Amino acid sequence: MTDNVVLLNSRLSHLTPVPPSTDWGRVLADWLATKRSHHTRRVYRRDIDNFLSDIDMELGKFLSLDRHGAYALVSRYKGELIQKGLKSATINRRLAAIKSLVSFSYNCGHCDFMLESVKGEKLSAYRDTTGVDPETFKRVLGGIDRGTLKGIRDYALMMLLWSNALRRSEVSKASIADFDPVAKTLRIFGKGKGNQSEIISLGIGTVTAIESWLTARGEVNPDKSLFCSINPGYRDGRLSTQGIYDIVKSRCQDAGITKVMSPHRIRHSSITAALEATGGDVRRVQKLSRHSSLNTLLIYDDNRKNHQGEVTDLLDSLI
Template sequence: MQKITPSQHNLDRLLDAKIGTSFDTSVNPDVLAQLLADKRSLNTRRAYERDVVQFFKFMTGKEVTPDLVLEFLHLERTQAVSVVLKYKASLIQKGLKEATVNRRLAAIKSLVSMGRKIGVCVYGLEDVSGEKVQKYRDTTGIDVDAFKRVLAVCDRSTVQGSRDYALLRLLWGNALRRNEISQLNIGDFDPDAKTLRILGKGQGTQREVIDLAEGTVEAITQWVSARGDALDDTPLFTSLDYAKPGHRLTGDGIRKIVVKLCSKAGIKKTMSPHRIRHSAITAALDATDGNVRKVQKLSRHRQLDTLMIYDDNRGKDQAEVSNLLDEMIF
C-alpha cells in the first residue's frame, strides 16, 4: 500500500473543500443601491440617483423602490428598449440639451448593466443610442486684461478679499476645476515646495502634485494667514458667511463667488469657474504659440484632441476664410 505524504493529504483536503463557504454570494435585491455603492464620487452618486428617480417617476408615476427597479429589470428586452426609447423621446420633446439627454440615459444604462452583473437582468440597452454631442463648441472666455479687472475687484486687505483673490489665482494660473479646488485641504498646500496636491477629475482617491507660480503661492499663503490657525485636514477654502462660517466651500459656492466678482468688474459675458478655465487654457495657447503638448500639462486633458479644439477656436480660422470669400465678391 502506497504511503500518503503530508503534502498529498493537504492537497486532497483542499480539493474536497466546499466551494463558496467563505464568501457572501447573496445578491443584493436593491440594484440601485448596489450601483451607487460602486461609484467613488459623491457627485456622481447624487447625479445617478437623481436621474434614475426621475426616470421611474416619469414612466410609472411612482417613487422608486427596489421592487420597482426589479420589475423594470425583469422586462423582456424589447419591452425595456421600448420604455427607454419613450423616455428618451419625452426628454427631446421637452427641449433638453443633447448632453442632458445622454446623461439621463447613461444612468438608466448603468442601472441595467449593474443588474446584468449581479444576475437579475438578462438584456442590455445597446439599441438605445445617445444624442450626438459636439464637445467644447464654445471655449471662449475673457482675455488677460478683463481678468486683471476681476482680480482688482478683490480687496486683499480683508479676509474675504484674500480668499477670493487666491481662488481666482488658482482658477487662472493652474486652470483648476471648481470641484478640484473645493476638495483641497490645508495639508495639500506646500508653500516651500510651491506645490499643491489635487484630486483630479476621474482620479478616484489618487492625488497628483502640481506646481504653483510664485504669485499663486503668495496669494494662498496670505489667505491661510488671514483666516487664522488651521489643521492640515481642514478645508483650504472655507465659507465666510454667517450661516456656515468655516465650512468647506462647495463647488457651487465657488461659482457664486466668480459670478459676483465678474459682474462687479463689469464683465458682460456669462461667467463661471469653468469659463475662467477656458480663458486660462486659451491664454496659455496664445503664450506658447499653440504648443498643445505643453499646455496639456496645465489643462490635464487626457486627449490631445480636446486641446486641438481650443486651438482651432482660438485661431478663428473659419472667420478668416469667410472674410477672404466675402472680399472676392466686392
C-alpha cells in the same frame, strides 16, 4: 475546511446578493456605491429618480421588463426629453445613468436585458471654448476687496483657478496639507483619476494669495479643507463645487461681465490665454490643462485662431 467556509461567509455577509424580489433600494444603493465621485452619485441618483417618476414605475417593475419592452420604454423616454427641449448633454447624462444601472443590475442577475441599442445624442466636443481675456480677468481680481476675510479667500481662489486652469472639483477636494508654499506646489486629485493624486506647480502670486488666506483664516489643522465657507453657520466647512461656482459667477458679474462665467469658463480662458502666450505650443499647454489627448488642445487652438472666420473673409472679398 468547514470552519474556513463559515469564516469566509461571516466576512462577506454584508455583500450577500439581494434576490430580485427583495430590496430594490439596496440594489440602487449598491450601484451608486460603485461611483467614486460624490458628485456623480448625487447626479445619477437624481437622474434615476426623475426617470422612474416620469415613467411612473418602480425600479423593480422596470428591471423586470423584457428587453423589447425596456428598449421601447427608454427610447420613448429619450424622445420625451428631446421634445421637452433638454440639452443633448443632459439627455446623454440621464441615459448614461439608466444604462449604467441596468448594466450593474444585469451583471448582478437582477434583470435580463441591456440597453446598448439605446444611443445618445451626437455632441460636438469643445465647440465653445470662449471665456475672457487676461485684461478682463484682471478687472475681476481688481474688484475684490482684500480687506475682508471673504475677499482674501475669493482672491486666492480666483488666482488658483486662473493660473492653473483647475476644475472646481479639484479645488474643492484640496486640503491644507496638499499645499506646499516652500516648494510652490499643490497636490490635486484630477478628473477620472480616482484616489490617485498629482503634484502641480503654482505661481508666486498664487502661493502668496493662498498664504494670505490661510493666515487670515487662522486654521493650522492640515486635514482641513484648503478653501472653506466663511458663513457663521458653516464656518470651516469644505467649500463645495456649487459654492465655488457661485463665487466665480458672482465675482464676474460684479466686474461687469455679461457672459455667464463659471469655473470651467475660467479654465477655458486660461487654456486659451496660455496658447496665445506660447504661440500655440499645444504640448506645453497640455501640461497645464492635463488633457489626455493633444487633439483637445488643437480644438482650443483652432477656436483661438478662428480659421473659419479668416476663410470667410477671403471669400467675402472675392465678390
